[in-house]
Amino acid sequence: MPELVVENIHLKYGAIEVLKGASFAVEKGQIAALLGPSGSGKTTLLRTVAGLERAYKGRVSVSGKQVFDGDRKLDLPAEKRGLGFVFQSYALWPNRTVFDNVAYGLRLRKVADAEVRRKVGDVLEVLGLGHLHTRYPSQLSGGQQQRVAIARSLAYDPAVLLLDEPLSNLDAKLRDEARAFLKELITREERAAVIVTHDQIEALAIADTIVLLNGGVIAQEGSPEDLYNRPRTLFTADFIGNNVRLTGKVVAAGDGFATLDCGGLRVTGRMGQPKRPGEEATAICRMDRLALAGAGEPDTVEMHRATSMFLGEKWEHVYRLGDHSLRVLTEGAVASDTSPIRIPRESVWVF
Amino acid sequence: MTILKKPAIGRAFWAVIAMAMPVAGLAQIPEGYPAEYADILAVAEAEGSVVIYANTEHAAVEAILADFQKAFPKIRADYIEIKAADLFSRVSSEAAADALKADVVWSSAMDLQYQMVEDGVAAEYASPEKGAIPEWASYGDRIYGTTYEPVVMVYNSKVVADDQMPRTHAGLASWLTENRDTMKGKVATYDPERSGLGFFAVNEDAKHSDDLWPLVTAFGAVDTKFYTATGTMLEKISAGEHAIGYNIVGPYAYLRAERDPNVKVVVPQDFTVVLSRLAIVTEQARHPNAARVFLDYLLSHRGQSVIGNAAHLFAIRPDVEGKATIAGLTAEHGDRLKPVAIGPHLLDAIQPMERLAFFRKWADALKAGK
């Protein structure tokens, strides 16, 4: 039985339907990422799970216990759900020290003082904050604040940890570190975690399962690899990865593949849904799979080089054909002005 | 904030206590009172306090309360000062709720005081001092006049020379008309619409003489200012902002004149309306005997001496000597003094239709002068 089960959540703000039946589940020791563009309802969904928003339909259970059931009018308040929550802003209480922030949950649970000291000490140690007990949040760096927020949500041993964009307030370098740290921590502590993010790289890196939301419904759910390699909808294909989007007419279809003519640029890709010649269709091409074609390679298009940039490790070139432009990475500089560009059909999806 | 018992229960309770006590030696009953008065006094002292709602200003009443305390040290006088109209609101509301706190209501609004008798708020009590005050000054053993306050004119002698100041209503009217330019904005009186006392006094004027109406027209001619409070008027007369105040209640005027030699008082020589502060003992009184003792004190020779000579409220007992007394005033002004007798006719003054008719007449007379 998964630690957290969320089924068919519906939620309205006034007349606007924000969540239209979202479901997902997380096992112990696993991380699920709620991913989606802004306005997709991912934070709302997380807050609904926590009991901070009120859904009107659906079910939520934590460690096998129902905490919300729209049909039975069961709706435990946030404080009775026993979850950990890390806010995007960290929401550390500015009038309390690091120690008191972290100890709060334990004190609410009437844990004996000695035990509070031990547990808080442990969790702060684990998070590398052992020397900061008496500091106030305003005296901490962003990374430290984030870890205090995590420590606070872990201190009272919640089975499920909810994190709302926990990394978005950190600078790029810290973010990479924190991401690895978080993943390791959750696996080791055996919590079930749900992390909200709008950053697909972060989601791909950290999550065991990605729940991709679009307009209040789940567009696709699966392992990161699944979503990357087997998108089932145009939205998923387009949202995951760094893509070029081409629209055109289907000129040939069969064998699961279709070929599109996009104003002179021909591209072939896997069909996400059946297409017949003559239909309008959209092709999503993974940018990082584009390459200069060697002789005789399939799926190539002759294009004109507009500009080149040296990025340190690699070169990036912009190739043009008609209105279309593609970015291609190479190891070395390129001399010729026109080259055949390979757009491998395994990395193209047609919808 | 004590929880009050039903008065009847309270009364019975105190009566029992009083009877349980030896009567003799408790307190000295005032001279000339019947022997039974010892009982009243004993119960009153057991009641311990008397609650008075009144509109007499604290500073003036301080002397009276202090002397009462001296005379009856075991009865505490709780004095609550409220403006006349608000006093009526408060008493009638509390009485309707059967929660009247006042044992004595003492107010200069004669009409509203009589309304309380009419409404059954006042208890019947024949004061042993009744015979000592003029006959017109009490009614049906329920309401008693305690003071004898002439309604006077006041002027600032630095603005109006003593020999110029008119001494009669008609004289004032013609003098104002003659001096309408220099007296513009210099005359002050009550606004009868916004001051209950102001209406009452000027309405009495109208009853005594038709001279009032030419005077009102003269008021219009000199752009008279109309006030709600005596204090403001006297202050501005004293400062010279106004020269003449018409229908000022005597005690206030004399008090002010005493402190400021520029302020002079004129007791009109054609007729002078005399008002009285009326006291009632309430039917719902929690301390009915203490209330009687307080009322009797107000009417007693001792109390009246204080009222006349210390509080300057003008004693109503003819046997009290001094300047601020009925005796002093009568010696000087004789039968020009027109005291307002106490009786049901007081209610005429608070008939809405009559008042509205009066105001129309008033407004017309004012306009005629402009």
Place this chain on the structure above:
Amino acid sequence: MRSDFWRNNIVLLTALFILAPVGLIVWQSFLTDAFFSARARPTADAYSFVLSDPGFRDALKNTIILSVGMVVIAVPLGSLLAFLMVRTDMPGRKWIEPAIFLPLFMSPMVLAFGYIVSIGPSGFWSVWWQQTIGVPFWNVYSMPMLVLVVALTHVPHVYIYVATALRTVPSDLEEAARVAGGSPLTVALRVTLPLVWPSIAVSAVLVAFLGFELFGLPYVLGDQDGRLVLATYLYKFNTLLGRPAYQLMAVVVIFIMLATLPLVMLQRRMLRSAQRYSTIGGKATRAHLVPFGPWKWVALAGVLVWLYAVVLLPLSGVALRSLVTTWGPLVSIRDVLTFDNYHKLAELPLIRRSIVNTLLLAFIGGFASLCVYVLIGLASHRSQARGTRALDFLVLLPRAMPGIVAGLVVFWIFLFVPVLKPWVSSLVAMWVAYTLVWLPFGLRLVSNSLGQVGRELEEAAHVTGAGQARVARDVILPLAKHGLLAAWLLAFLLYAREYSTGIFLMGQGNEVMGTMLVSLWNGGNIDVASSLAVVNTLVIAGGIALALRLGVRLDA
């Protein structure tokens, strides 16, 4: 979020607290006599009487003129003052600040009387003017003067709103504009003004609204010419028909309510959008001041002139009056100078009691009222329930009731509701009336400071396991502490100057200074009244100074 039970109860209680008095007034307005009187019959005559009374139309006209005049004068001046105080390097700001708040908390009666003594026809400033310059060009009792006095004394109301908003505008926006070549004036007009525009608009509506419930200043200054505004017109019915005509007063109160409600609602609307604005900037960092060059002295002179007009003029009048037996052009001050008035003050035991009571009621009662407001504030805090939103609207109703009417109605309720009866004319009833009268004001302050606590800070506590009450105790209240302290101080100052609400609730031993002042003065004992007024002002000034010393911000 979920345990709505206690919320609903508080909302219900509050609604009852407000609707009972309002309901009583509505009922009274449809009767022929006092509601408790056997003579009372149902009728709508009171409405036709008031509406057909030309006096009512005059009062309404005067009220509207005052209201509009206040907006036109007080809003620009208040905004300018706020800009000078918060954003420029005008000298002396630190000293000026406490003085700015004084007119807010001085009893309007005292203010008005002070004006009469200082610039009335016999006032000592007028006399001085006459002797050195010529015939004074003003008449303190005229309508334009009333508008001016009322407007100038309401400048602090505008100041509070605009200064608060200005403090949250990041100064880098102004600096950017100055770097781009704008003069201080252009920057103020083009950059700063648009940013605080919502707050200015809110304060304009507030001032217009306050214009409708004005009482003290027109009561004293308009008295002699019978120039009435709605609130003073209402009192005419205390005496006009002989017995107090409650039904007519009730009609006027209902009319004031109806007339001011749209204004109040407009203000709520604006306030909501203003808050949206101000949270963008977040808490202000140390603002960099606009250097004003030589103009700063001009600005200072302007502010001093205003302070002179609203503080020094009336205060000097009252203070002088307290040291003399009489005044005016006919006496030489030296002849009448005396300290007697203060001696008399010390002699009357009652006065001492009233000072103690005032301090008690203001300090402890103010705190107790604050607790009530906090409770109501917490109940409606972040709630979307329909009941609590209705409450939002309801709490504004008492604002339209003049103090004495509110006092009378609370008195009636205590009198005629059996469980409350034992408490009538106790300090408790007085406190209830004060709490009711200042509910809209206090609640707004409280919910503002509660609203400043970050939503996520509360949610963090919820998720950690704290219930509604714990969140309030552990997070909201500690973090809103400063705003609540300021609210307490305001309650203290407002209660200390209040004079009309307690008239019916006074009992033996619970006299308060404000009420004493009015009765002393009406009774003609102006000597003592003015020395008491000086003491009252000193108490209030002391309160303000102490608060500023303790770091309480009145405009936060």
